[in-house]
Amino acid sequence: MQKLKITHPDSANRIEKGIVLGWAVLVVIVILVAAALARFIVGGISAQEFASPEFMNGAANNKINADQFTFSDPWVRATPPGTMTAAAYLSIGNTGEEDRLLYARSDGARRVEIHTSSEQDGMMRMSRLDTLPVPADGVVQLTSGGHHLMFIDIPATFVPGESVIVTLVFESAGARDVLFTVRDVR
Amino acid sequence: MSTVSKFLFVIVFLVVGSVGAMTARQVFVVDESTDIPVPEINGFVLQQPRVLPEFALLDGQARAFARSDFESAWSLLYFGFTYCPDICPTAMVEMAKLKDLLAASRPDVAAEYYLVSVDPQRDTPERIQEYVTFFDDSFKGLTGDLLEIGKLAQTASVIHVIEPSADGASYEVGHSSTLTLVDPQGNIRAIFKEPLRASALANDIDRVLTYVKRVSNEV
Secondary structure (H helix, E strand, O other): OHHHHHHOHHHHHHHHHHHHHHHHHHHHHHHHHHHHHHHHHHHHHHHHHOOOHHHHHHHHHHHHHOOOEEEEEEEEEOOOOOOOEEEEEEEEEEOOOOEEEEEEEEOOOOEEEEEEEEEEOOEEEEEEOOOEEEOOOEEEEEOOOOEEEEEEOOOOOOOOOOEEEEEEEEOOOEEEEEEEEEEOOO | OOHHHHHHHHHHHHHHHHHHHHHHHHHHOOOOOOOOOOOOOOEEEEEEEEEOOOOEEEEOOOOEEEHHHHEOEOEEEEEEOOOOOOHHHHHHHHHHHHHHHHHHHOOOOOOEEEEEEOOOOOOOHHHHHHHHHHHOOOOEEEEOOHHHHHHHHHHOOOOEEEEEOOOOOOEEEEEOOOEEEEOOOOEEEEEEOOOOOHHHHHHHHHHHHHHHHHHHHHO
């Protein structure tokens, strides 16, 4: 080094320039990395804090779609005038853990019970179930002639095309509101 | 005895038993009165028509309805109740479809369709009239004293019970879900079982009517 400095001052000058340039490149890289990091962090915050209402609704819908339950074809049998009872049907798909339907309620009836129709001793009997098991990764079907929700003391007849909200309360998963459509099967 | 020979023994026993039963059936049953074959239906064809007893009921207009009121047309009777949300409306819907099918396939048979209440406490004439005509304008309802209903139900082999519900606040009704075919002389000719489906019923009723006609021509 000594030898280079003394004998070739020009060369020494070029080495100094090289060092300065090296530093400059390093600083630029650091600034770019910092900027990229800052952009990443700020971007992350903005997604959460400046989300539009539409975005939030979308997120909420995604959450419902991700529910362990799917409620297929919920319908209520249209009732003859003066009738006090009605039956409602649907199928409940469950991708989650085993659960149990504890009870159901609706503004469409004073009371909603879980019932099952079955043949016993040569008679069709309707009996109330305390709970309805919903198997893990399975489907439980409420269909005519089998399990159904029985609406007791309905304030008004169910007219085709109308709909009624029924709240289904599960032991583990909690409550779900399901919209049932009134259907005339005559 | 080894497991295999036990198994073989059971098989031989079943085969011999079945053959024996079939032979006995041919010897003792088929030759009873006529060689007109009884149609196989989802239910029972009564080879000996069952005579309805005298009874006193009310129709949907609260008019007296007696056995003689069945004597003019073929009748189909369903025993049920209007408070029933699942089984009975399903049966009524099938009965309405059946009416249309029979009107097309057997226009010679203008049948009357009845819902006979097994829950007269709730089913007043007005109530049952409102209920049956929802399914078809021509449908008729019968109600009245439970003992009188019981006479008709018993002859139709319909069992029905009224029991207090588990909470004691109400009561539950159970009943046989069958369709009873009554001829224009007031005799039961056939009883159809669940599943009561219009197309199968129309087919079965057609065969019973043909059978009844052949038997009565022979007599």
